[in-house]
Amino acid sequence: MLHRYTSHWLLPALAPPARAATIGPMTDKYKAAAEAREAALCEPCRGIQRNWRRAPGHAELVQTQNWKEERDGKPVTITRHRCDRCGSIWDYENDKNNQQAGWSLPTR
Numbered sequence: 001m002l003h004r005y006t007s008h009w010l011l012p013a014l015a016p017p018a019r020a021a022t023i024g025p026m027t028d029k030y031k032a033a034a035e036a037r038e039a040a041l042c043e044p045c046r047g048i049q050r051n052w053r054r055a056p057g058h059a060e061l062v063q064t065q066n067w068k069e070e071r072d073g074k075p076v077t078i079t080r081h082r083c084d085r086c087g088s089i090w091d092y093e094n095d096k097n098n099q100q101a102g103w104s105l106p107t108r
């Protein structure tokens with residue numbers, strides 16, 4: 001009898017905690033879109049070093065447009081490219097004050 005009583009009291013502590021809702025529908029959607037972009041990349045696109053200043057693109061990237069955006073009050077040029085092989089869209093941000101600016105897959 002004593003053994004059963006003890007087990008009963010231990011059970012609540014051993015029950016798993018309620019699952020926290022960490023991923024909402026918006027996050028799922030964003031994640032799915034990001035995964036789809038990655039999955040569409042061709043071999044040369046996969047080889048592009050991202051977010052690194054002056055990293056090269058590859059031969060099949062074709063420039064489509066460019067514009068300026070402000071970073072810390074200074075204008076930087078962003079050049080959009082389209083890959084002829086896989087159709088992926090790449091942005092190259094040329095910011096001489098930021099070593100981590102460079103190639104990225106835009107979400108827009």
Ligand SMILES: [Zn+2]
Nearest residue numbers: 042045083086
């Ligand atoms: Zn590509």
